[in-house]
Amino acid sequence: MDRARTQEQPPDERHHVVIVGAGFGGLYAARRLARDPGFRVTIIDKRNYHLFQPLLYQVATGSLSPGEIAAPIRSILRDRDNVRVIHATVTDLDPAGRRVIFKGGEARYDTLIAATGVKHSYFGNDRWRGRAPGLKTVEHALEIRQRIFSAFEAAELEPDPERRRTLLSFVVVGGGPTGVELAGALGELAHHTLVRDFRYIDTREARIVLVEGAAQVLPSYPPDLAAAAGGSLGRLGVEVLADTLVTDIGEDRVVLRHAGEERGMSAATVLWAAGVQASSFGRVLAERTGARLDQGGKVVVDADLSVPGCPGIFVIGDLAHYEHDGPALPGVAPVAVQQGRYVAGMLRRRRHGRRTRPFRYVDKGSMAVIGRNAAVAHIGPVHLHGFVAWLTWVVVHVAYLVEFGNKLRVMVQWAWSYFTRKRGVRLITSVPEASTEQARRMHR
Amino acid sequence: MDRARTQEQPPDERHHVVIVGAGFGGLYAARRLARDPGFRVTIIDKRNYHLFQPLLYQVATGSLSPGEIAAPIRSILRDRDNVRVIHATVTDLDPAGRRVIFKGGEARYDTLIAATGVKHSYFGNDRWRGRAPGLKTVEHALEIRQRIFSAFEAAELEPDPERRRTLLSFVVVGGGPTGVELAGALGELAHHTLVRDFRYIDTREARIVLVEGAAQVLPSYPPDLAAAAGGSLGRLGVEVLADTLVTDIGEDRVVLRHAGEERGMSAATVLWAAGVQASSFGRVLAERTGARLDQGGKVVVDADLSVPGCPGIFVIGDLAHYEHDGPALPGVAPVAVQQGRYVAGMLRRRRHGRRTRPFRYVDKGSMAVIGRNAAVAHIGPVHLHGFVAWLTWVVVHVAYLVEFGNKLRVMVQWAWSYFTRKRGVRLITSVPEASTEQARRMHR
Numbered sequence: 001m002d003r004a005r006t007q008e009q010p011p012d013e014r015h016h017v018v019i020v021g022a023g024f025g026g027l028y029a030a031r032r033l034a035r036d037p038g039f040r041v042t043i044i045d046k047r048n049y050h051l052f053q054p055l056l057y058q059v060a061t062g063s064l065s066p067g068e069i070a071a072p073i074r075s076i077l078r079d080r081d082n083v084r085v086i087h088a089t090v091t092d093l094d095p096a097g098r099r100v101i102f103k104g105g106e107a108r109y110d111t112l113i114a115a116t117g118v119k120h121s122y123f124g125n126d127r128w129r130g131r132a133p134g135l136k137t138v139e140h141a142l143e144i145r146q147r148i149f150s151a152f153e154a155a156e157l158e159p160d161p162e163r164r165r166t167l168l169s170f171v172v173v174g175g176g177p178t179g180v181e182l183a184g185a186l187g188e189l190a191h192h193t194l195v196r197d198f199r200y201i202d203t204r205e206a207r208i209v210l211v212e213g214a215a216q217v218l219p220s221y222p223p224d225l226a227a228a229a230g231g232s233l234g235r236l237g238v239e240v241l242a243d244t245l246v247t248d249i250g251e252d253r254v255v256l257r258h259a260g261e262e263r264g265m266s267a268a269t270v271l272w273a274a275g276v277q278a279s280s281f282g283r284v285l286a287e288r289t290g291a292r293l294d295q296g297g298k299v300v301v302d303a304d305l306s307v308p309g310c311p312g313i314f315v316i317g318d319l320a321h322y323e324h325d326g327p328a329l330p331g332v333a334p335v336a337v338q339q340g341r342y343v344a345g346m347l348r349r350r351r352h353g354r355r356t357r358p359f360r361y362v363d364k365g366s367m368a369v370i371g372r373n374a375a376v377a378h379i380g381p382v383h384l385h386g387f388v389a390w391l392t393w394v395v396v397h398v399a400y401l402v403e404f405g406n407k408l409r410v411m412v413q414w415a416w417s418y419f420t421r422k423r424g425v426r427l428i429t430s431v432p433e434a435s436t437e438q439a440r441r442m443h444r
Numbered sequence: 445m446d447r448a449r450t451q452e453q454p455p456d457e458r459h460h461v462v463i464v465g466a467g468f469g470g471l472y473a474a475r476r477l478a479r480d481p482g483f484r485v486t487i488i489d490k491r492n493y494h495l496f497q498p499l500l501y502q503v504a505t506g507s508l509s510p511g512e513i514a515a516p517i518r519s520i521l522r523d524r525d526n527v528r529v530i531h532a533t534v535t536d537l538d539p540a541g542r543r544v545i546f547k548g549g550e551a552r553y554d555t556l557i558a559a560t561g562v563k564h565s566y567f568g569n570d571r572w573r574g575r576a577p578g579l580k581t582v583e584h585a586l587e588i589r590q591r592i593f594s595a596f597e598a599a600e601l602e603p604d605p606e607r608r609r610t611l612l613s614f615v616v617v618g619g620g621p622t623g624v625e626l627a628g629a630l631g632e633l634a635h636h637t638l639v640r641d642f643r644y645i646d647t648r649e650a651r652i653v654l655v656e657g658a659a660q661v662l663p664s665y666p667p668d669l670a671a672a673a674g675g676s677l678g679r680l681g682v683e684v685l686a687d688t689l690v691t692d693i694g695e696d697r698v699v700l701r702h703a704g705e706e707r708g709m710s711a712a713t714v715l716w717a718a719g720v721q722a723s724s725f726g727r728v729l730a731e732r733t734g735a736r737l738d739q740g741g742k743v744v745v746d747a748d749l750s751v752p753g754c755p756g757i758f759v760i761g762d763l764a765h766y767e768h769d770g771p772a773l774p775g776v777a778p779v780a781v782q783q784g785r786y787v788a789g790m791l792r793r794r795r796h797g798r799r800t801r802p803f804r805y806v807d808k809g810s811m812a813v814i815g816r817n818a819a820v821a822h823i824g825p826v827h828l829h830g831f832v833a834w835l836t837w838v839v840v841h842v843a844y845l846v847e848f849g850n851k852l853r854v855m856v857q858w859a860w861s862y863f864t865r866k867r868g869v870r871l872i873t874s875v876p877e878a879s880t881e882q883a884r885r886m887h888r
Binding site: 048070105 | 510682
């Protein structure tokens with residue numbers, strides 16, 4: 001690592017914005033800045049693709065391929081000539097020198113936008129990580145997919161009834177949108193998609209348990225919609241255990257606590273949808289700038305989303321803790337999109353000497369899908385559930401998919417899945433470690 | 445492994461055919477046998493999906509997702525009530541007891557059909573395996589995809605011109621159909637798809653070398669078509685080195701021998717499309733039945749595709765060595781399909797007391813695709829190249845895709861790629877080893 005890997009550039013008068021992270025926040029900021037010839041943009045991501053995370057659970061449950069919900073960052077930004085894409089992992093920050101350091105080089109910035117998002121948190125129980133994978137990356141989704149379908153395959157071959165019940169037991173920890181969507185999709189699999197595929201097991205006997213610590217699933221939703229979601233889950237055979245905590249995850253076993261009492265439950269597949277914490281770049285920011293972190297490691301930002309005391313550094317999306325007339329904004333895609341657009345617009349206004357305003361989030365509503373024809377949505381005072389909510393969900397999600405090719409493909413695939421209830425992407429695959437070795441070698 | 449994992453079955457009068465391997469041969473045999481109520485079929489595969497191998501190079505080069513060329517075996521056979529699918533790895537055979545032993549259990553057969561195919565051969569140079577991945581499985585394709593796109597990413601960041609040239613050098617070893625298709629797709633990537641995506645490198649400067657030991661690429665094709673293929677490759681910037689052997693593959697380096705002289709060439713990415721050998725079940729068959737193996741480990745079979753001296757054991761597809769008016773049949777999908785259908789049809793005829801005939805392969809022609817609008821095909825005396833051959837190739841391949849959902853999706857995706865030259869599935873991904881651990885644990 002003794003060579004500087006960034007290439008020499010001719011002197012450039014344009015304002016240089018470096019964006020770390022090409023999720024919703026980073027990408028929307030880059031796209032808006034790209035329209036202004038007064039700026040040049042460098043976007044750095046450790047992945048070479050933007051991931052449409054809200055649909056990741058469909059990869060985990062065999063409905064979509066990773067390629068259908070991801071698009072190469074370069075491909076999205078190919079026509080923005082003032083945007084440069086770097087595929088590298090950012091490791092450090094030098095605010096005095098205005099430098100971002102990544103594996104293999106560094107980039108100097110006039111303005112920095114940090115948008116590295118969140119990862120899972122096991123609340124200090126890191127040994128749960130290998131036993132209950134979460135759902136934040138393509139690799140996680142493929143691992144969950146492999147576990148789910150391997151469990152059904154193993155059950156089909158298992159002569160011992162007790163072990164078979166364990167193999168056919170699935171626990172989803174966390175009843176937020178991700179947990180509800182995962183559990184609902186598992187219910188669809190067991191009660192519809194797979195029913196005719198096996199000869200010795202009845203997949204409808206699979207036990208799917210959704211564990212939520214609060215009194216209802218979707219705790220951030222109004223009670224009527226949460227109840228509707230619970231009803232839809234029940235119709236798909238999902239058992240909802242509310243007011244219940246997971247106190248241990250062992251091999252093929254979870255321990256649950258409800259009303260002060262603990263009991264064990266056998267389950268070969270445990271999926272984690274319970275908590276997140278800020279990505280490690282948050283800690284780098286705190287160490288280098290003195291920024292304050294909240295309990296989840298998110299960076300507490302000012303009204304213009306800048307780090308207090310560092311007017312040239314902004315934090316957006318899931319990594320930011322922004323209090324907005326009350327509690328901090330939730331870590332959802334619309335917040336990240338609006339924050340990305342806001343910072344880009346504000347930088348352009350400032351550069352052109354115009355006045356700027358603090359960030360304000362416009363809540364256009366939220367929604368979660370449980371299964372075919374079953375979703376819940378609240379859009380301001382409007383509460384929807386059932387088919388209408390599901391259709392709204394489909395339209396909104398397809399409209400958001402960033403690359404047009406993906407839109408078309410996902411539409412076709414969804415239409416197909418809808419009418420046939422088939423899930424074609426049930427591959428049990430893995431990639432040998434060798435490939436990661438190779439990647440390391442290339443990026444030496 | 446002290447428990448028998450197969451489940452007790454009631455006595456059954458039907459003739460039980462066990463098929464090992466759900467490639468083209470095994471699957472077509474199973475489908476034909478499934479129509480006859482006098483049979484029951486068990487198909488065992490270590491994968492849970494059937495793979496459309498002829499399109500695997502499109503996964504490796506970012507055009508298609510694995511899910512678009514693979515379909516769950518259970519899903520293909522779901523409506524065939526007399527077919528049972530077992531997801532397990534076959535490890536041994538007991539011809540006297542008519543038992544197939546797999547990890548976790550065993551299956552008794554009246555007739556056995558072995559259709560486990562081939563894997564790569566590095567001609568005794570097994571240390572080349574990690575340096576030059578081949579293209580036989582989804583995992584291989586994803587590894588190649590990761591290597592190709594990581595090389596372009598690393599080159600974009602590389603300040604040293606010599607190292608950059610190494611990163612942008614690709615060697616494909618073997619000029620058969622797979623090698624030609626891989627090299628052609630690399631040419632499309634470098635000269636069309638990626639041109640506008642990078643800011644510091646010109647992807648058209650990538651060096652793509654196709655190394656072939658014979659005097660022409662596609663050695664099994666007529667010289668006029670081989671020449672046409674060479675011309676198409678040239679137009680995509682692929683350098684064809686005929687009459688050339690690879691004598692060593694090191695880190696970022698290959699050694700080539702041409703006309704008795706050796707020379708080194710720097711290349712970060714080396715892909716292997718040079719040779720195959722029979723899968724290990726061939727050796728099991730030889731040890732347990734005394735079957736004769738050819739040089740590549742393939743099982744030499746009788747005129748009815750049975751193992752000599754073992755009338756109840758048949759070998760089909762790439763695993764079989766069948767001499768047919770001359771040299772052994774090539775390891776291509778149409779041979780496997782016809783052999784699968786033949787054995788199934790013959791078993792049905794025998795059971796119904798009808799006469800059977802030796803297997804005869806009807807060669808409907810072969811084709812290879814080089815790039816957009818460029819392919820070669822010979823169908824008996826008809827030699828096609830260019831757009832017409834390409835269109836023929838598209839129609840034939842789409843028609844063969846086994847599951848209808850995939851047909852539709854691949855059509856849409858191809859149409860999209862054709863008009864835009866985009867390749868949306870350029871994800872650099874890997875799956876942690878943990879998932880394989882989990883699978884092992886479940887199948888204990």
